[in-house]
Amino acid sequence: MTLSAVLFDVDGTLADTERDGHRIAFNQAFNEFQLDWQWDVDLYGILLQVTGGKERIRFYLENYEPALLAKNNLDEWIAQIHKIKTKYFLNLLKKGKIPLRPGIKRLIHELRKNNIKIAIATTTTYENVSTLLQYTMGNDALTWFSAIGAGDIVPRKKPAPDIYHWVLNQLDLSAKDCVAIEDSENGLKSATDAGIKTIITTSEYTRQQDFSNAALVLEDLESEIPAFHNTTVNVPTLIKLNQEL
């Protein structure tokens, strides 16, 4: 097997988007809709078990505001709130409030230099991904990615493997020729259920999760890896990891 592509998750992996990004944007949207909901840091940690913003709002209603489930045109209402949430999240990205995590830029450049494809597999909205990439790595960064699988492009979001299947299909590659980089248990399940070896870089909300199926668990991409002569995640490490059974 040859390492042909590295597939990146976005939220929590490319950038720490959740606590000071998505959470803030949800609260701003609730405010605009004159809803008195406040997703504080702890509550948001609970809500994160459900991936996808619209799905997360619905989960919140089911568990904390069940009377509102009877609302007319519930799906449409949730979609409207989510659209406004995306507007606020894009504002935060454009203001440069959400930087890339350590090692992301370096690794992306190394992969490109070595002609290893890069792709995205995320549950978040496409505009969030394109804006994050453009504002952190420049206008042409989008063109560096051979496939961008995002949001509602598949019906079942992570932990279902659908988004990884979709990306593999776009790349015309098999799982064994790819490595995924994720930050959460839901993401790990999604990638490994698609048969892809996965590196975890933990984030604030995911540190305590079960990563026993991961090929490697690190604080971030600049962490030294004892099993790989204390190097950080780089192209030789990824190739070796991909070759291991």
Ligand code: XBP
């Ligand atoms: C990320 C998510 C996303 C964001 C919100 O999960 O769950 O839903 O929180 O994005 P993963 P949207 O990193 O496993 O892909 O509001 O655009 O859906």
Ligand code: MG
């Ligand atoms: Mg993630």
